[in-house]
Amino acid sequence: MNLCVLGSTGSIGLQTLDVVRSSGNIRITAIAAGSNIEIAEKQIHEFHPSICCIFDEEKAECLEKRLRAEGNETTAVVCGMDGLIGCAVHPDVDTVLVSVVGMIGIRPTIAAIRAGKNIAQANKEPLVCAGHIIMPMAKEAGISFIPVDSEHSAIFQCLQGEKDNPIDKIWLTASGGPFRGYTGEQLKRVTLQDALRHPSWNMGAKITIDSSTLVNKGLEVIEAHYLFGVPADDIIVAVQPGSVVHSMVQFRDGAIKAQLGVPDMRVPIAYALHQKHRITFDGKKTLGFRELSEIRFMEPDMETFRGLRLGIDACREEGSITTVYNAANEEAVAAFIAGKIGYTDITEGIEACMHAHHNISAPDLDQIFEAEREAREFIRNRYAL
Numbered sequence: 001m002n003l004c005v006l007g008s009t010g011s012i013g014l015q016t017l018d019v020v021r022s023s024g025n026i027r028i029t030a031i032a033a034g035s036n037i038e039i040a041e042k043q044i045h046e047f048h049p050s051i052c053c054i055f056d057e058e059k060a061e062c063l064e065k066r067l068r069a070e071g072n073e074t075t076a077v078v079c080g081m082d083g084l085i086g087c088a089v090h091p092d093v094d095t096v097l098v099s100v101v102g103m104i105g106i107r108p109t110i111a112a113i114r115a116g117k118n119i120a121q122a123n124k125e126p127l128v129c130a131g132h133i134i135m136p137m138a139k140e141a142g143i144s145f146i147p148v149d150s151e152h153s154a155i156f157q158c159l160q161g162e163k164d165n166p167i168d169k170i171w172l173t174a175s176g177g178p179f180r181g182y183t184g185e186q187l188k189r190v191t192l193q194d195a196l197r198h199p200s201w202n203m204g205a206k207i208t209i210d211s212s213t214l215v216n217k218g219l220e221v222i223e224a225h226y227l228f229g230v231p232a233d234d235i236i237v238a239v240q241p242g243s244v245v246h247s248m249v250q251f252r253d254g255a256i257k258a259q260l261g262v263p264d265m266r267v268p269i270a271y272a273l274h275q276k277h278r279i280t281f282d283g284k285k286t287l288g289f290r291e292l293s294e295i296r297f298m299e300p301d302m303e304t305f306r307g308l309r310l311g312i313d314a315c316r317e318e319g320s321i322t323t324v325y326n327a328a329n330e331e332a333v334a335a336f337i338a339g340k341i342g343y344t345d346i347t348e349g350i351e352a353c354m355h356a357h358h359n360i361s362a363p364d365l366d367q368i369f370e371a372e373r374e375a376r377e378f379i380r381n382r383y384a385l
Contacts, residue, residue, distance in 0.1 A: 009034070050075065109121070124219045127222070210329065
């Protein structure tokens with residue numbers, strides 16, 4: 001397999017390269033990163049990709065100078081959205097792992113599908129904002145489209161061998177984040193350092209904060225809706241502390257299939273990259289009786305953690321409102337990380353932005369990006385950013 005990793009210096013990208021090292025039959029043909037040229041340069045030295053995109057133009061120029069100074073003339077360095085798409089559609093690439101953060105992943109995902117590339121999708125936003133465009137396009141193109149997100153990979157795995165058995169319910173599990181059981185007053189005192197301490201998963205800052213507000217789970221409800229064609233009201237969010245049960249599928253006869261395992265993103269990554277074949281890899285971990293004996297489920301508190309309720313509302317409504325939900329959150333989380341707003345301002349800003357939006361039922365790409373712009377502007381104006 002010739003693989004393109006969009007987001008190679010992020011958490012998922014780094015774990016993907018761990019899987020590649022253990023695999024032995026995957027060539028890294030293309031990599032893309034935002035601005036971290038130190039890590040990207042090390043990856044180029046190790047994997048010798050044909051092309052590397054650094055989204056930041058100045059950083060890209062800096063990396064190219066470094067490579068040429070050391071005599072590397074084989075790795076092309078590109079930048080910006082054109083560069084990102086160039087990596088995704090490179091003629092030698094046959095599979096694209098999309099793990100960039102945010103809506104930046106939409107255009108390269110669509111370009112890769114049009115170019116006939118198989119997709120391993122770790123980036124939520126393309127499906128959250130443009131799932132009504134992407135999933136029919138992937139089906140028509142006849143490509144393999146396998147989710148990498150832990151919960152959606154679990155659902156995908158549970159559906160293998162069930163082609164003729166329609167889904168009755170999806171049970172989408174959540175750890176509950178670090179603030180499970182908190183009151184609204186307690187959440188007002190949450191600091192950035194508090195929000196970055198996830199109890200189960202090791203992830204990047206943005207997704208860790210999304211997990212703490214449960215907005216991440218709202219995004220996953222929308223993602224599951226488009227991936228598996230299940231209505232919002234048939235997607236049940238269940239809090240499962242410890243993150244042992246990654247998600248479950250209930251069928252019409254009442255039977256439920258679940259996928260269990262330790263919280264290790266390399267499992268869904270490897271499953272997607274090897275086209276549903278299970279491989280071993282260095283550092284593999286397994287469950288024991290202690291973890292299995294502690295499995296319990298709880299209902300999420302959607303009054304205190306309104307971010308989840310808002311995501312379910314957006315999923316029910318569909319259309320441009322899902323983009324607004326996502327973009328308002330991205331802007332608010334960035335402001336929280338920068339120390340410009342408080343923790344509970346994140347959800348309050350999302351809710352106000354959604355109420356102000358006039359929904360478009362089936363937006364095209366231009367309308368999706370306009371909804372994003374308006375949502376970001378709304379948050380900036382609300383908090384004078």
